[in-house]
Amino acid sequence: MDKQISIEQISKFSEEYNKNRNNKIIENAITKNGLENACIDRQVIIENVPIFNIELPESTRYDQKDSYKCWIYAGINVIKHNIAQNLNIDIMKLEISNNFIAFFDKLEKSNNAYENIIELENTDLDYIHKEKIVEYCVSEGGYWQ
Numbered sequence: 001m002d003k004q005i006s007i008e009q010i011s012k013f014s015e016e017y018n019k020n021r022n023n024k025i026i027e028n029a030i031t032k033n034g035l036e037n038a039c040i041d042r043q044v045i046i047e048n049v050p051i052f053n054i055e056l057p058e059s060t061r062y063d064q065k066d067s068y069k070c071w072i073y074a075g076i077n078v079i080k081h082n083i084a085q086n087l088n089i090d091i092m093k094l095e096i097s098n099n100f101i102a103f104f105d106k107l108e109k110s111n112n113a114y115e116n117i118i119e120l121e122n123t124d125l126d127y128i129h130k131e132k133i134v135e136y137c138v139s140e141g142g143y144w145q
Helices: 007-019 021-033 042-047 070-087 098-119 125-130
Strands: none
Touching (some): 070 098
8 A cells, every 4th residue: 555645636635625515614713713722612611611719919929030939939929828817917918938848849940950860870971961861850840650
């Protein structure tokens, strides 16, 4: 079997595609609105109205900017209300250090890399260097191991 698509096959695909008028309607919707907007299912939106049953008081929110620490800032934004309430502190005056959390995150990542190196049966420094285990052990942007 030939693995290349022939001109005849392309013509047949085009003919089959153009037989269905709905394909042109869908094509135009995607062209005008983009794939993501064209695929929105209105029924899903109707069934999932964004109503929340817990309203927290207004407070300052932390912005990660380009730090790649979104998980830290998201966590701080979520727990800040409970901390202020439990300690009877004005939430507008409460500041939580993202650096403190980031420090211990990096410490734990470093420890994890160190433990993984120790567990290697034959500590091969070339492998460690090639895989950049030490260089990237505390990087931001996710830890998927």
